Amino acid sequence: MPNPAYQPPLLTAEEERSIRSQHPCLQSLPPSDLDVVFLGTASCSPSITRGVSCTALRLNWRSGGIHLFDCGESTQLQLQRSPDVRPGKVNKIFLTHSHGDHTFGLPGLLCLIGQDRPRTAEPIDIYGPEGLREWLRVTVRWSCSRICPNYRVHELKGLPMAPGWRRLNGGGYRYNPLPMKDRVYKRTESLEIKDDPMSYVSFVERSEGLDCNENYGEVEGGKDIMPDWNHPENSRNAPVWEVVTDGDLRVSASVMSHGVPCVGYVCKEIDRPGRLKNEIAMPILQRNIEGLKKQGVRDPMKVMGFLKELGVGESFEFPDGTVLKSEDIVEEPRKGRKVVICGDTCDAGALAKLSEGADLLVHEATNSYLKGMDVGTSYREVQIETMRHGHSTPQMAAEFAKNIKAKRLALNHFSPRYKGDCSDDSLMTSRRIERQAIEHAGGLTKTEVIAAWDFMVLPVPIVRGTDSN
Secondary structure: OOOOOOOOOOOOHHHHHHHHOOOHHHHOOOOOOEEEEEEEOEOOOOOOOOOEOEEEEEEHHHOOEEEEEOOOOOHHHHHHHOOOOOHHHEEEEEOOOOOHHHHOOHHHHHHHHHOOOOOOOOOEEEEEEOOHHHHHHHHHHHOOOOOOOOEEEEEEOOOEOOOOEEEOOOOOEEEOOOOHHHOOOOOOOOOEHHHOOOOHHHHHHHOOOOOOOHHHOEOOOOOEEOOEOOOOOOOOOOOEEEEEOOOOEEEEEEEEOOOOOEEEEEEEEOOEOOOEOHHHHHHHHHOOHHHHHHOOOOOHHHHHHHHHOOOOOOEEEOOOOOEEEHHHHEOOOEEOOEEEEOOOOOOOHHHHHHHOOOOEEEEEOOOOOOOOOOOOOOHHHHHHHHHHOOOOOHHHHHHHHHHHOOOOEEEEOEOOOOOOOOOHHHHHHHHHHHHHHHOOOOOOOOOOEEEOOOOEEEEOOOEEOOOOO
């Protein structure tokens, strides 16, 4: 008889990577200078096979900088286990909401980073809903954590609850699904959690609070980011927060429908001009240097800059008669990529316009209906119960991907019952979850939909010109 206590031997990290690399979605993607590393893909609590929410956006083109999205319990362990994310490279941290499986790892992660980060280094910028600044001050100071690196907290102010959520006695919230026509945000009627006397945010507003103190890492410069209810890219009249507005990567946020105030983030690269093909232009320039000087060009090398600025259909003729057209020597412009990272939600519709055409959508799929595993219930019953807790199924995530015309969909935030190891059962469950999403994703295939696992690296390909593939 088989021994029920027997456990198959654990695979080595190399063996796991070999198995995982065979996924059709990963095989179809070349390496890229921008990728997403999934450090925690579970909901609720960490397990042996999955950590809780933490997603890294690795910006290789910016000297290896890293943005983290959410920071659940055990995140510092996940970073130390990951071969692809170095704690010292983290420069921004974005929290979607206050639930512990998205925040409990933040103080510990800061202490880990602070061990090797000099106080003269640039501060880490931390973004999240209102109340984050005071919570972090209390946590760090109560634990006497003087090892934290310099950091600044930027709060998203005035974050409302989504339509459909109703306050219960005792401070909780319950979701009653609304018809689509009623899922519209009304500024004068939006329920804010600070209006609830039981909420932490209302307590922070009533209390004197703690001041910024550099002995515990926090430095001046944290901003209050106000909502824009008239943003040109808002959906359902929901507010938008312009979170990061400078540099090569812009970050915006809007409301997710969840049991506490929650946002999703849209990360958009700026567009870049096409690269000049030096390998073509330089030899022609070099053989024409003397001729250019005779024509009065004092510094012939400056012609390279002129060539790069040629407009569509324009050309330049060299003294020897060689004519270079713009399309011959300048690559197509590089369209900025868009990565959307949703927080917990049963409806991401407020993020729709901001997310349109996303190169990658990361969306939660907490619960699934799997025949054989879910006995005595139905998909509709699973969906209703999932929505009541402010979460989504794979089908719901796929519908949003279809609505925004996302090019790829990565599912995460799985219930603890969906293990993340490489056992046959776990891999089969993941494939079933992916198939459910594919059936509702409006044309996305198995090379474009993936159920994420811990330490998975998903490249985001470069887009040239108007190419959408």
